[in-house]
Amino acid sequence: MLQSFIQNIFNALQWGSFYSLIALGYCLVYGVLLLINFAHGDIFMVGAYIAFYVCMLFLGKFGIIPGMPGWLVLALAVPLTMMLTAVVGVTLERVAYRPLRRKGVNRLYVVITALMCGLILEHANLALLGASRRSFPTLIPTTVYNIAGVNITNVKMGVILVAILAFFFLRFVVVKTKIGMAMRAISYDRFAVPLMGIPADSVIVFTFVLGSGFAGLAGLLFAVTYPVLDPYMGALIGWKAFIAAVVGGIGSIRGAFAGGFLLGFVEIMVVAFFPSTLRDLIAFTILLLILSVKPTGLFGVARRTKI
Amino acid sequence: MALLEVKDMTQYFGGLCAVTDFSVTFTGGELMGLIGPNGAGKTTVFNLISGFYQPSCGDIVFKGKNTRGLKPHKVTGLGIARTFQNIRLWFDMSVLDNILVSQYYHLGYSLWDCFVRSNRYLRREAEMRAWGMEILEALDLAQFADELPGNLPYGIQRRVEIARALSTKPDLLMLDEPAAGLNSADVEGLIKLIAWIHKEFKLSIWMIEHQMDVVMSLCTWIKVIDFGATIAEGTPKEIRENPVVIKAYLGDDAI
Amino acid sequence: MKQYTIPALLALLLAVLVFVSMTGAMNVYWQSVLMFMGINIILSSSLNIINGNMGEFSCGHAGFMAVGAYVSSVLSVLLFAEGSVFGEALLPPHLAVFLFPFILVAGGVAASLVGLLVAVPSFRTRGDYLAIITIAAAYIVKSTIENINAIGGARGFMGMSKVTAAMNTTADLPWMIIWVFLGTVFSVWLIRRFIFSTLGNGVNAVCQDEIAAEIMSVNTNQVKMTAFMVSCGLAGIAGALFAHVLGYVNPGSFTILKSTEVMVMVYLGGMGSLSGSVLSAILITLLMEALRPLQIIKWIVIPLLLVLLMQFRPEGIMGNRELSDIFPGLKKFYRLKG
Numbered sequence: 001m002l003q004s005f006i007q008n009i010f011n012a013l014q015w016g017s018f019y020s021l022i023a024l025g026y027c028l029v030y031g032v033l034l035l036i037n038f039a040h041g042d043i044f045m046v047g048a049y050i051a052f053y054v055c056m057l058f059l060g061k062f063g064i065i066p067g068m069p070g071w072l073v074l075a076l077a078v079p080l081t082m083m084l085t086a087v088v089g090v091t092l093e094r095v096a097y098r099p100l101r102r103k104g105v106n107r108l109y110v111v112i113t114a115l116m117c118g119l120i121l122e123h124a125n126l127a128l129l130g131a132s133r134r135s136f137p138t139l140i141p142t143t144v145y146n147i148a149g150v151n152i153t154n155v156k157m158g159v160i161l162v163a164i165l166a167f168f169f170l171r172f173v174v175v176k177t178k179i180g181m182a183m184r185a186i187s188y189d190r191f192a193v194p195l196m197g198i199p200a201d202s203v204i205v206f207t208f209v210l211g212s213g214f215a216g217l218a219g220l221l222f223a224v225t226y227p228v229l230d231p232y233m234g235a236l237i238g239w240k241a242f243i244a245a246v247v248g249g250i251g252s253i254r255g256a257f258a259g260g261f262l263l264g265f266v267e268i269m270v271v272a273f274f275p276s277t278l279r280d281l282i283a284f285t286i287l288l289l290i291l292s293v294k295p296t297g298l299f300g301v302a303r304r305t306k307i
Numbered sequence: 308m309a310l311l312e313v314k315d316m317t318q319y320f321g322g323l324c325a326v327t328d329f330s331v332t333f334t335g336g337e338l339m340g341l342i343g344p345n346g347a348g349k350t351t352v353f354n355l356i357s358g359f360y361q362p363s364c365g366d367i368v369f370k371g372k373n374t375r376g377l378k379p380h381k382v383t384g385l386g387i388a389r390t391f392q393n394i395r396l397w398f399d400m401s402v403l404d405n406i407l408v409s410q411y412y413h414l415g416y417s418l419w420d421c422f423v424r425s426n427r428y429l430r431r432e433a434e435m436r437a438w439g440m441e442i443l444e445a446l447d448l449a450q451f452a453d454e455l456p457g458n459l460p461y462g463i464q465r466r467v468e469i470a471r472a473l474s475t476k477p478d479l480l481m482l483d484e485p486a487a488g489l490n491s492a493d494v495e496g497l498i499k500l501i502a503w504i505h506k507e508f509k510l511s512i513w514m515i516e517h518q519m520d521v522v523m524s525l526c527t528w529i530k531v532i533d534f535g536a537t538i539a540e541g542t543p544k545e546i547r548e549n550p551v552v553i554k555a556y557l558g559d560d561a562i
Numbered sequence: 563m564k565q566y567t568i569p570a571l572l573a574l575l576l577a578v579l580v581f582v583s584m585t586g587a588m589n590v591y592w593q594s595v596l597m598f599m600g601i602n603i604i605l606s607s608s609l610n611i612i613n614g615n616m617g618e619f620s621c622g623h624a625g626f627m628a629v630g631a632y633v634s635s636v637l638s639v640l641l642f643a644e645g646s647v648f649g650e651a652l653l654p655p656h657l658a659v660f661l662f663p664f665i666l667v668a669g670g671v672a673a674s675l676v677g678l679l680v681a682v683p684s685f686r687t688r689g690d691y692l693a694i695i696t697i698a699a700a701y702i703v704k705s706t707i708e709n710i711n712a713i714g715g716a717r718g719f720m721g722m723s724k725v726t727a728a729m730n731t732t733a734d735l736p737w738m739i740i741w742v743f744l745g746t747v748f749s750v751w752l753i754r755r756f757i758f759s760t761l762g763n764g765v766n767a768v769c770q771d772e773i774a775a776e777i778m779s780v781n782t783n784q785v786k787m788t789a790f791m792v793s794c795g796l797a798g799i800a801g802a803l804f805a806h807v808l809g810y811v812n813p814g815s816f817t818i819l820k821s822t823e824v825m826v827m828v829y830l831g832g833m834g835s836l837s838g839s840v841l842s843a844i845l846i847t848l849l850m851e852a853l854r855p856l857q858i859i860k861w862i863v864i865p866l867l868l869v870l871l872m873q874f875r876p877e878g879i880m881g882n883r884e885l886s887d888i889f890p891g892l893k894k895f896y897r898l899k900g
Contacts, residue, residue, distance in 0.1 A: 036690055099873055108619060109876045111693075112829055115621075116865035116872075119822065123861040235818070239697055246694045277716075281705035284698045288683070291695060295687040357777055383779035395774040397767050399882065407760045408767045412779035414760065418788055421759045422752060428759070435760060475779050 003149040008272050009265075014156045014225070016264020017163035020257050021218035022241035023248065024170055025211030027256035030245070031174075032183045032207045033101075033190075035110050039092055039118035041238010043212050046121055047085040047219025048136075048229050049129075054080050055137055070139040074224075077139075081220045082213040089212025090205055092117050098201070118235070125231040136227035159221050166214055167257045173210065174253055183207055187251070240283075247287050249300025258298060263287070308371050310335045310511060311356070311387070311479055316365035318348075318355055318535075325351045326535045329365070333479060338505050339513045340526035342546075344555055348535040349515045350392060353481050357389050358382035370478070384412035388477035390468045392484045392515075396456040402467050403452040406439035406474045413476065439474055445507070446470045446500070462493040466500070473508065480504070482514040486521050494521060501525055523547070531555065576743050583736040593739060595851055597807045600746040601800050602843040606827035607753050607836055608796035611789050613825065614833035614882075615757060617769035619693040622680065623797050623824045625700030626673040628816035630798025631805035632707055634669030635722050638662070638806070643724035655728035659737065662729065666745065666802045673798020674791040676703065681790035685783045700821065707813045718812025722805055738807050745803050749796045753836060756792055765789045766834070819861075823850075826868050832878030837885040842878070 022044050029037040054077045060067025068076075096117050100110050143154045174180040182203045186193050194200045222237075223229060240263060248259025263283060270282045291297070311333040318326040326348045333339070341349050354360045356367055358379035367374045374382050383389075397405055413435075420428040443449045446466055456464055465485060472480055485501065486494050498521055505512050516522045522529060523543045531539040531546060533555040539546060546552055579596070582588040588596075605623060612620045640648045642658045653661070676699070683695045708716045729737040756762040764785040767775040776782045805811040827846050831838030846864075853860040871878065886892045 030690070034690075036693065096869060096873075100876075105872075105876050108617070108833075109872045111619060112825070113869050113872045115822065115825075116868045119819075119865040120862055120869070123858055123865075127858045127862060239701075239818070243694050243698060246691060250690065275709075277709050278705075280701055281709060284702045284705070288679075288695060288698050288702070291687070291691065291698075292683050295683070295691060359773070359777060378781070378783075379776045380779045380781045383777060388779075389777065391774065395771050397770040397774065399770055400763065400766055404760075404763055404766075408763045408775070408780060409778040411760070411764050411767075411781065416761070418756070418761065418792075421761050422755055424755065432760060471778060 004272075006150045008268055010150065010152055010156060010160075012265040012268035013160045013261065014264075015268055016261035017159045018218055018222055018237065018260075019241045019244045019263050020163050020260030021166055021214050021221070022238060023245035023256040023260040024166065024253065025215045026242050026245040027248075027250060027253060028170070028174075028183075028207050028211040031251040031253075032187050032204060033097075033110075034107065034187065035097065036114065036242070037211070038111065038115040038238075038242075039121060040211065040215060041234040041236075041241065042118040042121040043085060043089050043092075043234070044215040044219050044222075044238060044241075045125070045229075045231060045234025046088050047081060047212075047216030048223045048233065049125065049134075049219075050084045050088075050216060051077055051081040051220035051223050052134055052136055052229055054084070055139060059137055061137075070141075074139045077220060078217065082216045085216025085219065086209040086213040089208045089215070093205060093208045098204075118238075122231050122235060129231070131231075134229040136223040136229060138227070139224060155225055159225060162217065162221060163257075163260075166217070167253070170210065170214070171253050179203060179206055243284070243287050247290050247297050249297030252297075252299040252301075255297055255299030262298075309333060309368075310370060312366075312368040313356065314366045314368075316352075316355060316362045316367060318351060318360060319363045324535055326355065326362075326532075329532070329535075329537060331530065333511045333513070335478070335511055336509065337511045337513075337528060338501075338526050339511070340522040340529040340543075341513060341515045341532070342517070342519075342522055342529060343532040343538075347532045349532060350483055351535075352532070353389055353483055353515065356382075357387060357481065380412060383475055383477075386476070386478035387481065388472035388475045388479070389481035390465075390472050390483055390485060392487060394456075394461075394464050394468055396464060396468055396471065398455065398457045400455070401453050402448065402456055402459075402470075403436075403439055403443065405456065405467065405471050406442060407435055409471045409474050410435045410438070410476075442470050442474050446473075462489055462496070465489065465493075465497070469500070469504070473504065477510060479511045479513065480508075482512065482516075484515050484517060486516055486518045494518065497521070498524055572747055576740065579739055579743060580736060583739055593736070594807070595847065597739060597742045597803075599844055599847040600742040601804050601807070602824070602827060602847050603746050603840050604749040604796055604800040604803070605824045606831065606843040606846075607750055607839040608793045608800070609824050610828050610831070610834065610836065610839040611753065611757065611765065611793040613828050614835065614839070615762075615765045615769060616786070616789050617833070618684070619690070620680070620696040620793075621693055621818065621821050621825070622696030622698075622700030622703075624816040624818070624820035625696075625703040626677055626794040626797040627801035627804065627820070628700075628703050628707060628811075628813065629676045630669035630673040630801030631811045631816070632713060632719065632801075633672040633798070634665045634802035635719055635805045635811055636713060637668055638665045638725045639719075639721040641665075642728045643721045645721045645724070651728075656732050658725055658728040659732045662725075662737075662741065666741070666799050669802035670795040670799040673801065674795030677790045677794025678787070680794075681787045684786050684790065697818070700816070700818070704813045704816055714812070716813060718810055718814075720810035722811075723809035726806060726809070738803075742803050742807065745799055749799065750836070750840060753792070753796070757836060761788075769834075823864075826864060829868060830871060830878055832880035832882060834882040835878070835880040835884055838878055838880030838883075841880070 022040065025040050026037060029035055055073055056062060057064065058068050058073040058076055096113050097110055100113060145152045174183060182198045185198065186200055186203055241260060244259035244263040245256045247262065248255030266283045266286055267279055270279050274282065309332050313329060313331045316326060316329040329352060341352065343349050355362050358374060358377050369385055369387060372385065415431045416428045440449060443452055448466060448470055451459055451463065456467055486497055489497060501512065502525060526543060529540065529543055529546045530537060531552050538555055539549045539552050583593050609620065609623045612618050639645060641653045642651050642655055644651045680696050680699050684692050713719045726738055764780045767780055768782050768785050772782055827842045828839055830846065831842030853863055
C-alpha cells in the first residue's frame with residue numbers, strides 16, 4: 001500500500017514536471033505581456049517533433065551524417081531542440097503578435113491570434129507529415145532502480161530533475177538579473193518602459209525565447225518518456241498546463257511550477273483510485289473549485305483597481 | 308431623520324490607515340465640500356460611501372438603513388449617486404443610452420417582459436426615455452443625445468457624467484473633482500450648473516474639489532482632511548482662515 | 563404595414579424552403595448545408611452576447627451545445643422512439659411534432675442551468691480567468707457525458723432519426739428544416755429583443771466599464787448571469803437541433819475545435835454586432851463547405867483567415883454596427899427600440 005503510494009508520488013512528480021515546464025512558458029509570456037499565448041501547447045508539440053527529427057538526424061537515420069551513440073545524441077538534442085523551438089516561438093511573436101501590439105489593438109485580438117496560430121501549427125503539421133503517429137527512437141536504455149519495492153527509472157529521475165532546475169533557473173533570471181528586471185518592468189507598464197531606454201521588443205523576444213525553449217525541452221523529455229508523437233498531443237496537455245498556470249496564479253513563476261505539480265498529482269491520484277476515464281472530469285472539477293474559492297490562484301496577487 | 312449619517316468610519320489598506328474616524332451628517336439640502344491635499348483620502352471616502360469599499364470599522368447609515376454589506380448598485384439605488392475623478396462614461400454607447408442604463412436599478416421589468424415586449428416593458432422604456440430626455444434637456448445636452456460621448460468636448464463629457472448621476476434619481480449627489488481639467492470659462496458654467504441643480508432637484512450635494520474658487524463660492528460647509536484624518540470643518544470663511552488647513556496645504560515653513 | 567414586411571418575407575422564405583425540399587428541387591446535401599447554416603447562426607449570435615457584447619472570452623460554447631444536444635436527445639428518444647436503451651416509447655408518435663418545441667426548450671433550459679456553472683465564477687473574475695473557467699466547464703461537460711454509459715458514453719447516442727420519422731406520421735413534411743428555420747428566427751429575434759433593451763444594454767455597460775456600471779446602479783452580477791443564461795440556453799437549443807438533424811451525437815462533436823469555429827464566426831462578424839454574427843455564420847458555413855475538398859488544409863485556411871483579419875480589420879465585417887446603421891433605409895421595416 002505504502003509502496004504503491006510512493007510509486008504514485010514519483011509518477012505524479014514526473015507527470016507534473018511536464019505540466020510545470022509548459023506552464024512556466026505560459027506564465028513567462030503572460031507575466032510580461034498579459035497575453036495568454038494559446039499557441040504554447042502547440043509549440044510544445046512542435047518541440048517534440050523537432051526533437052524527433054534532430055535525434056533521427058544524429059542517429060544517422062537520414063544518412064546525412066554517420067550515427068552517433070545515444071547519449072551523445074541526447075546531449076546534442078537538448079540544446080538544439082531548445083534553440084529551434086525558440087526560433088518557432090520567436091517567429092510567431094514577430095509575425096503575428098508584434099504587428100498587433102504595434103497597432104495597439106484590443107488585447108483580445110492578440111489572444112485570438114494566438115489561438116488561431118496554435119490551430120495553424122497543429123494542422124500544418126498534420127498536413128505536412130500526415131496523420132500517422134511517429135515513434136521516438138530510444139536514445140538511452142531505461143534502467144530501473146528498485147528501491148524498497150518502488151520502481152524509479154533513470155528517465156523519470158532526469159525529467160523531475162530538469163523541471164526543478166528549470167524552475168530555479170527561470171526564477172533566477174526573472175528575480176536576479178537585469179533582463180528579468182526589465183521583464184517585470186514591462187509587465188507593470190509597457191508604455192513607460194521604452195521611454196526609460198529599455199529595448200522593450202528585445203526583452204519580449206527574450207521572453208519568448210525562454211518560454212518556447214523550455215516548451216521544446218518539455219517536448220523532448222515527453223518524447224523520450226512516451227515515445228509516440230501525434231500532432232494533437234500539444235492541444236490537450238497545453239490547455240491543461242495553462243489551467244495549471246492559472247490555478248497557481250498566472251504571472252507567478254512559483255505559481256506555475258506549483259500548479260503544474262498540483263495538476264500532475266491530482267491526475268495521477270485520480271487514476272490510482274478511480275477509473276481512468278474520470279481523470280479529466282475530477283481534475284477539472286477540482287481546479288474549478290480552487291478557482292472559485294481563490295479567483296487569483298494559489299500564488300496570484302489581485303491587482304487593485306483604482307477609481 | 309438624517310439623510311446620511313457616517314459615524315467613525317475607518318479604512319485600512321493593509322497597514323495603511325487611509326481614512327480615520329471620519330464622521331459626517333447630512334440632514335438634506337446641504338451643499339458640502341470635501342477638500343484636502345493630494346492623497347488625503349478624499350476619493351476613498353467617496354468609495355466607502357458608494358459601497359465600492361467596505362469600511363474596516365464604523366457605520367454608514369443612509370435614510371435610516373445601514374449600508375454595510377450592500378453592493379454599490381444597491382447603494383446607488385437607495386439614492387447616492389456619484390461622478391468620477393477621471394471621466395468613466397460608457398464610451399461606446401450614445402449619451403442617451405448612458406442615461407438610460409444608469410436607471411437600471413429602477414428598471415421595473417423582467418427578462419420575460421423584455422422578450423415578449425409586455426405593456427410594462429413598453430411603458431417603463433418610454434418613461435425612462437422621457438426622464439432621460441428631461442435630464443438632458445435640463446442640462447442643455449439634448450442636442451447630443453445620439454452622439455458618442457468620446458466625440459464631445461471634455462467640458463460636455465463632465466456634464467454628461469453629472470446628468471448620468473442625476474438620472475439615478477439621487478438624494479445625495481457626490482461629485483469627485485467636477486472641475487478637474489476644465490478651462491476657466493467652463494468652470495464658471497459649472498459653478499452655475501451645480502448651484503442650479505442644487506436648487507432645482509432639491510438634493511444634497513457633496514463635492515471634492517481642488518479649485519478653491521469653486522468650493523468657496525458654492526459650499527456652505529467644508530470638511531478638510533489630511534492623511535485620512537479630519538483636520539478642520541466649518542464655513543468657507545472659517546476654513547480660509549484656519550491655520551491648520553493652511554499648514555496642511557502649504558507646509559510648515561510657508562507662512 | 564411596414565412592420566409586417568419582415569415576418570411576411572420570413573414566412574415566404576420558409577414556404578419556399580419547404581416546397582423546394584419536398585419537390586426535390588433542392589437536394590439533400592444543400593438541405594443539410596442550410597440546416598447547419600441555421601444552427602451556426604444560432605451559435606454565433608448567442609456567443610456574440612458573451613464574447614462580443616460583454617467582451618468576455620468564452621471558449622466553451624460547444625460544451626453548452628453538448629448539454630442541450632444530449633438532454634433533448636434523451637428526452638425525445640425516451641418519449642417517442644423505441645430502442646434498446648429506454649425500451650418502449652412513452653407517448654404515441656403522432657405527438658412528436660407537437661411536443662418537439664418543448665423538447666428543444668428543455669435542452670435550452672438545461673444548458674442555461676449549466677451556464678450558471680460559468681456565470682457564478684464570472685462574478686469575481688474577468689478575462690483570462692474566465693477563459694479558463696469556460697474551457698474547464700466544456701471539458702467537464704464532455705468528460706461527464708463520456709462517463710455516463712446509459713447514454714452511450716464516448717460511443718455516442720442515437721435514435722433521434724426515429725423521432726424525426728415519427729413526426730412524419732403526423733404530416734409528411736421536411737420537419738427538421740422547419741424546426742431549424744423556426745429555431746434560428748426565434749433565437750435571433752430573442753437576442754435582438756434582449757440586446758436592444760435597456761436591460762440588455764447593461765451588458766454593454768459591463769463590457770465598457772464594469773466598475774462604473776456597478777456604481778451607476780447596474781446589478782453587474784445579475785447582468786452577467788442573465789447574459790450567460792440567455793447565451794448558453796440558445797447554444798443548448800442549437801445543440802438540440804444539431805443532434806436531431808444528424809440523428810446521432812457523440813461527445814467528439816463538441817470539442818474545443820467546435821468552440822473555435824463559433825468564435826471565428828463571432829470575430830469575423832464583428833464583436834457586438836448581431837447582424838455581423840448572422841452574416842458571418844452564413845459566410846463561414848459556405849466557406850467550410852467550399853473548402854471541404856481540401857480536408858485538413860481547411861483548418862489551416864480558416865485560422866489563417868482570422869489571423870489576417872485581426873491584422874488588417876480587427877473589428878470584423880461590421881465592427882459593432884448593425885445592418886440598419888449602414889443602410890438606414892432598413893430602419894423603417896423594424897423598430898429596434900421601444
